[in-house]
């Protein structure tokens with residue numbers, strides 16, 4: 001199987017044409033092999049790179065991001081999960097990203113969101129049934145979700161994860177050593193938990209009915225214990241595309257300006273050492289770069 005097959009399939013997907021199931025299977029198997037070689041926590045030193053989150057089935061917004069910031073392998077990317085559900089074209093978002101992963105595994109890194117669950121995603125299942133009629137085809141498509149890694153570490157200082165910290169894993173090594181293939185996603189609280197701006201420690205996450213909320217105190221202890229300066233996560237909407245919490249050490253990103261209740265999307269551009277920026281943009285790709293200084297937790 002050569003690069004031409006993947007490039008042709010990528011062009012087909014970009015026109016929202018679903019590949020034949022045999023072709024899709026080839027891509028999925030290749031990407032499963034790549035994911036199996038990747039640990040839960042991937043150490044990354046490919047810079048500069050663009051961090052993107054919560055694309056949620058908005059395929060046009062995804063293609064716009066590549067149009068604006070460049071395609072792999074010329075631009076490096078980290079995607080923070082929640083590729084599917086909500087938007088109209090989840091299947092194409094996922095298939096496009098997986099085909100890029102098959103082509104350029106060292107230039108695009110994908111981590112898992114709570115929506116990448118083999119059981120829960122109802123709207124994604126309905127969408128796939130329009131292109132692939134057999135139940136077994138959907139099982140193939142969804143079976144890959146548990147293979148997706150959980151975290152990317154940039155330059156050992158910036159942790160990229162879908163939702164945040166969990167009371168069960170105090171160190172990066174804890175996150176790296178459990179068997180992600182055997183766990184249902186509700187047991188991986190790093191995919192679910194939200195920050196809590198109130199004082200305190202941990203609270204149940206009542207609005208999601210699963211996981212918990214973490215306050216500044218346990219968050220900063222985690223960062224200090226693991227010698228981290230910044231955590232970048234998605235999992236929540238932000239009207240301007242981003243939200244800064246906990247003295248500038250936690251950043252929520254939402255990169256999809258077409259999403260409901262959102263005016264802009266934002267990505268994070270990580271350049272060498274501390275020269276970074278949040279780049280917010282609207283559906284017409286008008287961009288506003290906002291310099292962001294990464295500083296150590298004191």
Ligand SMILES: [Mn+2]
Pocket residue numbers: 082113114115162191234235236
């Ligand atoms: Mn989420």
